[in-house]
Amino acid sequence: MLEKFADYYDPARPMLDKITITPVDGAEPLAAAIEAGDIDYIGGNPVPSQVVDRFKANPDLVVDIKPGPGFQSIWLNPWRDYLKVTDFIKQLEELKSEKGFMVRLALAKALDRDLFIA
Numbered sequence: 001m002l003e004k005f006a007d008y009y010d011p012a013r014p015m016l017d018k019i020t021i022t023p024v025d026g027a028e029p030l031a032a033a034i035e036a037g038d039i040d041y042i043g044g045n046p047v048p049s050q051v052v053d054r055f056k057a058n059p060d061l062v063v064d065i066k067p068g069p070g071f072q073s074i075w076l077n078p079w080r081d082y083l084k085v086t087d088f089i090k091q092l093e094e095l096k097s098e099k100g101f102m103v104r105l106a107l108a109k110a111l112d113r114d115l116f117i118a
Helices: 027-036 049-057 099-110 113-117
Strands: none
Touching: 027 049
16 A cells, blocks of 8 residues: 655645555456446556456446556676676776676667667
8 A cells, every 4th residue: 555645745746645556366356346446447467358348338437548658678697607797896998808798788789778768
């Protein structure tokens, strides 16, 4: 549960006193909870496609589907020998002699950062 911080600098915000996050596993339990009014909002993971039409057909529900921002990442295991750099506090020329640094540098140069950040 997330609760409003009483000493927040803007007393008019946030506009909710609390938010309770309730994980619901499965399409049918999720649909039943929404239809019963036990939950008010579905966020995070996509709504199971088999219940979207059911929600749209229900006049008591408002269905407004927005694409999420998504999350893309690349994970590297820095303890693998081919990525390992024991100490970054070295001169650049000395770092270039380490195999792990050169692999990391190659990966960094291969990625279009503007594409990921945009």
